[in-house]
Amino acid sequence: MLNRIRPGRSRGNEQQEEDEEIEDSGDRDDGKTSYMLQRPANTALRQQRLKAWHPLLTHSTVLPLLVGISVLFAVLGGVSYWTVQKADELVIDYTDCRKLQVGQPPVQMPSNKFWYHFKNLNKTAFAAPEWSVESIPVPEGNPLSYRCTILFSVPNEMANGVFLYYRLTDFYQNHRRYLKSIDYSQMQNKPRTAKDLQDGQCKPLGRDPNTGKGIYPCGLIANSIFNDTFADPQLLNDQSQPISNFTMSEKNIVWSGEYKRYKSPTYNASDIVPPPFWLGATGPFGYPNGYQEGKVFDPRSNEHFQVWMRTAGFPTFRKLYKRNDHDTLAVGRYQLVIEDNYPVAMFGGTKSVILSRTTWVGGRNLELGFLQISVAALCFLLALLLAAKQLIRPRRPGDLNYLSWNNPSKSSR
Structure with missing residues (x-):
């Protein structure tokens, strides 16, 4: 009900009577809410009276902005690119190592199987990597396993943190179905x-079709885990005999707090089975006879598992395997032994081992610098185009002649 304005009454009395009438109407239980009680509060937010700033995009404001952004990103990109150039790195593709003749002496690797960058390359202390392979005895019925030995040179001292990565190509961990294939409650x-x-995200690898038992850990990510192993690099003497180890740690290779996503299992070994690939695999994730009591896989204590379960965003990626934050990798010839268990032929990819240092911007990642320099170039180009447009065909800001109703030739009618 609206209050009528009565003659002879002040505005304050009218407002008071209106409020009293609203309260009276609210007290009456007529089954309907008073219209006046539905009014929004008289605040700047509810009544859309907040202060706002509307920029006027003119040539005098846009041109300096584009030039400023260009200078900023050019400096950032140049510093990033210059910094990562100082990161030493050696990449060795050992995909075809198992194709070598078993038991033969080390042979030189093809030039397309390795790549290196050292800021102060000592050519006299560098020689092309060599490799050899031998087969590893495995229980009957298991696939043949190989041990690949790689000999490589370190021409410069590598200090301030040495990291060992593995890299895969053409492996799409970013596939939607793949990255969702994990049961966090189980973890x-x-x-x-x-x-x-089986009915959740882990389908079709949630339940074993033969035994009907639950798979632990379930899902596509856990089933396809990388299971090659890398020993510590060994320094060789002139007779190619190991004389010392460069000890590297497999701890602290995951993000801080990553372990909180996992807890040690208390499941009975008789109620669960390993993933299918684990049943037929060798190495740290090989369970050819299934789980035994007291020997169930513990994801909380295995950082390699946690690294793998954090999926990569691109089909070519690297993941940290070992690190040494204190010692210096001296100049010399080294030997690296790899347990070659992981098949990559099934998806047409490759696998590599990477020995690298890091800088304050991370590892040797040239893409970040290139991206920042590209943004700087784009903004500078737009600034040049806008300046040329204003010089050739200038336009006065706020010119009302460009309005459609003031310019009949551009009117819709």
């Missing part, structure tokens, strides 16, 4: 039945 040791796993 937190919460009760999960085989039906829950």
Whole structure:
């Protein structure tokens, strides 16, 4: 009900009577909410009276902005590119190592199988990598396993942190179905039945079709885990005999707090089975006879598993395997032994081992510098085009002649 304005009454009295009438109407239980009670609060936010700033984009404001952004990103890109150039790195592709003749002495690797960058390359202390392979005895019925030995040179001292990575190509961890294939409740040791796993995100690797038991850990990510192993590099003497180890740690290779996503399992070994690839694999994730009591895989204590479960955003990626933050890798010839267990032929990819240093901007990542320099170049180009347009065909800001109703030739009618 609206209050009528009564003659002879002040505005204050009218407002008071209106408020009283609203309160009276609210007290009446007529089954309807008073229209006046539905009014929004009289605030700047509710009544859309907030102060706002609307920039006027003119040539005098846009041109300096584009030039400023160009200078800023040019400086950032130049510093980033110059910094990562100081990061020493050696990349060795050992995909075809198992194709070598077993038991033969080391032979020189093809030039397209390795790549290196050292800021102060000592050519007299550098020689092309060599490799050899031998087969490893495995239980009957298991696939043949190989041990690849790589000999490589370090021409400069590598200090202030030495990191060992593995790299895969053409492996699409960013596929939507793949990256969703994990059960976080299972990783937190919460009760999960085989039906829950099979009907959830882990399908089709939630339940074993032969035994009907739940798979632990379930899903495509865990099933395809990288299981090659890398020993510590060994310094060789002139007779190519190991004389010392460069000790590297497999701890602290995950992001801070990553372990909180996992808890040690308390499942009975008789109620769960390993993923299918783990049953037929060798290496640290090989369980050819399934789980035994007291020997169930523990994701909380395995940092390599945690590194793999954080999926990569691109089909070519590297993941940290070992690190040494204190010692210096001296100049010399080294030997690296790799347990070659992981098949890459099934997806047409390659695998490499990377020995690298890092800088304050991270590893040797040239893409970041290139991206920043590209943004600087784009902004500078736009600034030049805008300046040329204003010089050739100038336009006065706020010219009302460009309005459609003031310019009949551009009117819609």
